Amino acid sequence: MDPHLLRTYVTVARLASFSAAARELGYTQSAVSQHIAALEQDLGTPLLTRRPVAPTAAGERLSEHAGPLLLRxxxxxxxxxRTAAAPEQGLTLATTPTALGPGVLASLPAAGATLRVLPRDAVPAAVVTGGADLGLVDGLAAPSDPLRLPDVAPLTTRGVAEEPVRVLLPATHPLAGRLALRLGDLADARWLDAPDAGLPLDRLRALNGGRGFRPSVRCEGTDLRSLTALAAAGHGLALLPASAAVSVPGAVAVPVSEPRVVHRVELVHAGVPAGAAAVLAAALTAVA
Amino acid sequence: MDPHLLRTYVTVARLASFSAAARELGYTQSAVSQHIAALEQDLGTPLLTRRPVAPTAAGERLSEHAGPLLLRxxxxxxxxxRTAAAPEQGLTLATTPTALGPGVLASLPAAGATLRVLPRDAVPAAVVTGGADLGLVDGLAAPSDPLRLPDVAPLTTRGVAEEPVRVLLPATHPLAGRLALRLGDLADARWLDAPDAGLPLDRLRALNGGRGFRPSVRCEGTDLRSLTALAAAGHGLALLPASAAVSVPGAVAVPVSEPRVVHRVELVHAGVPAGAAAVLAAALTAVA
DNA sequence: ACGCTCGATAAGCAACACTGATGGGGTGGG
DNA sequence: CCCACCCCATCAGTGTTGCTTATCGAGCGT
Structure with missing residues (x-):
């Protein structure tokens, strides 16, 4: 289980081609073929079907493991x-789009920091691999409960902000006039599925006992404006933090009364922040 | 970062000796020396001090990563x-000592299963590496909230049981006569530290804002009887699930009223249980 | 001062990991 | 229908790697 073999395996699986993977990795096709053969011999089972190239059941398992493994x-x-040498260059902050609430925005320095807006899972990854000095992740949680993060590596987290959540409904929706809504009443509606933008549909489904919250349009990317436009156009509902759920023409944002969940933002960093990162971290947590 | 190099690094770090590690791994001392040198060259920084052999700061970081990495x-x-061939042999169930509540014990089959009582962290590890077909882990949680488990690999969990917790106090303790206690009132007392037996002192400390719950005697191993004996002898307090906190002579078990935490047991398995494992899993979850 | 142990280093050798070339099987175009 | 093409497997050749044995210098206890 050499990491190199793992790496070629994932690229082959991704591109569904030995030759293309070879080109991408800078190997010959022969080498890639031998890599896969070595892996299969090591694990004692075929991982890929050839012609067409597709993972077998065992290969599917390996694909699921290989990503986190290589990330770690x-x-x-x-x-x-990082510990060997801390060059302390320009500070970069990785964040999910919905984590950028008003409190966070206020405490950003005027200049000198770069912001990387990433999908939800990519933020911890960026922080642990050094692609960002600090990260902001958000999610739904019971009040004052911590978020569940993938522990790709030792990470420390601190709560930064919590705010109520609202449902974004088209103005024509029968419940659009309500002052507050229970999520359970909307379980049978169609919901927008936008994992990159921080809309955790599976999480909602879990809160509801695994039922309901069927997805309508799937929306990839991290752009919130598109999402609200979709909701206004009636393509599905969306659950957003209050500050992000602005009422655009055609859509209204209604607070959620039940269950008692909040949108929570956490600051995540690897090790102990130093220099400019420490300053920013202090500023961000002071908001909370 | 060859896994072999990682493996020799962790054994060298553990044994604090190149030669001893070489003996344990079946290499020559020279090979081990070259392994470490290769790692250090690859990472561009010394990992170990020689004479005495001890990890540097960078080495400490690596030690923290290497374990989960190799486990994964x-x-x-x-x-x-497992997916390649499911031989379906004797069923083994890994468990923490305190997870074995009355409900769980009742649903175990009369024979044919082996039970492995392990420290808390070892249970998920045993399940993902195939050392056990099913696992039972326990911990403190808010009612009906899931436990936080290390995600060494994709695991599925299901709640099995929840029960109130009690504090085990020596009979001579000033609060021993109470009908219920708030944990906060006991933050300044000395607590038994028994991580293997499922007594999560750091978790208590976190619930209390990081303060208090100083450890007294540290008790390694998974034996609950020793722990209650220690508590009865006045060496420190212990927080246990109600069914495990039997009142022995010299000690009383008092329910906890605040904060509202329960002792929760979860069944954990990798993939979809089949055969005898599925039967046992169904029996266990039927209790909940 | 001596002997012992520990880790680093040098040289040799076998196994390995690539490359380039060749072959067989499937597919699409002429 | 057959040929040309693309794909992956396999083979032989070669440079590199990874391990061993052997030797050395340094610290430590006697």
Whole structure:
């Protein structure tokens, strides 16, 4: 289970082609073929069907493991590089789009920081691999409960902000006039599925006992404006933090009364922040 | 970052000796020396001080990463072996000592299953590496909230049981006569530290805002009887699930009223349980 | 001062990991 | 229908790697 073999396996699986993977990795096709053969011999089972190239059941399992494994490997390497030498360059902050509430925005420095808006899972990854000094992740949680994060590497988190959530409904929706809504009443509606933009549909489904919250349009990317436009056009409902759920023409944002969940933002960093990162971290947590 | 190099690094760090690690791994001392040198060159920084052999700061970081990394590697290998061929042998159930409540015990089959009582962290590890078909882990949680588990590999969990917790106090303790106690009132007392037996002192401290709950005697191993004996002898307090906190002579178990936490037991398994494992899983979850 | 142990280093050798070339199987165009 | 093409598997060749044995210098206890 050499990491190199793992890396070629994932690219082959992704591109569904030995030759294309070889080109991308800078190997010959022969080498890639031998890599896969070595992996299959090591694990004692075929991982890919040839012609067409597709993962077998065992290969599916490996695909699921290989990503986090390689990520953790990079995280370890980055962590060590970080402790070995802290060059302290320009500060970068990775964040999900919905984590940028008013409190956070207020405490950003006027200049000198770069912001990377990423999908939800990519934020911890960026922080552990050194792609960002600090990260902001958000999610739904019971009040004052911590978020559940993938522990790709040792991370420390601190709560930064909590705010109520609202449902974004088209103005024509029968419940659009309500002052507050229970999520359970909307379980049978169609919901927008936008995992990159921080809309955790599976999380809602879990809160509801695994039922309901069927997805309508799936929306990839991290742009919130498109999402609200979709909701206004009646393509599905969306659950957003109060500050992000602005009422645009054609849509209204109604507070959620039940269950008692809040939109929570957490600051995540690897190790102990130093220099400019420490200043920003202090400013961000002072809001809370 | 070859896994082999990682493995030799962790054994060298653990044994604090190149030669001893070489003996344990079946290499020559020279090979181990070259392994470490290769790692250090790859990462561009010294990892160990020689004479005496001890990890540097970078080495400490690596130690923290290497364990989960190797565990996940084993988990991937075991997972693939599992999907490739399901031999379905004798069923083994890994469990923490305090997870074995009355409900769980009642639904165990009369024979044919083996039980492995392990420290808390070892249970998920055993399940993902195939050392056990099912696992039972326990911990403190808000009612009906899931536990926080290390995600060494994709695991599925299901709640099995919840029960109130009690504090085990020596009979001579000033609060021993109370009908119920608030944990906050006991933050300044000395507590038994028994991580293997499922007494999460750090978790209590976190609930209390990071303060208090100083450890007294540290008790390694998974034996609950020793723990209650220690508590009865006045060496420190212990927080246990109601069914485990039997009142022995010299000690009383008092319910906890605040904060509202329960002792929760979860069934954990990798993939979809089949055969005898599925039967046991169904029996266990039927209790909940 | 001596002997012992520990880790680093040098040299040798076998196994490995690539490359380039070749072959067989499937597919689409002429 | 057959040929040309693309794909992956396999083979032989070669430079590199990874391990071993052997030797050395340094610290430590006697």
């Amino acid at each position: 490997l990079d995280a370890a390497r980055a962590d060590i590089a | 590697l084993d988990a991937a290998r075991a997972d693939i072996a």
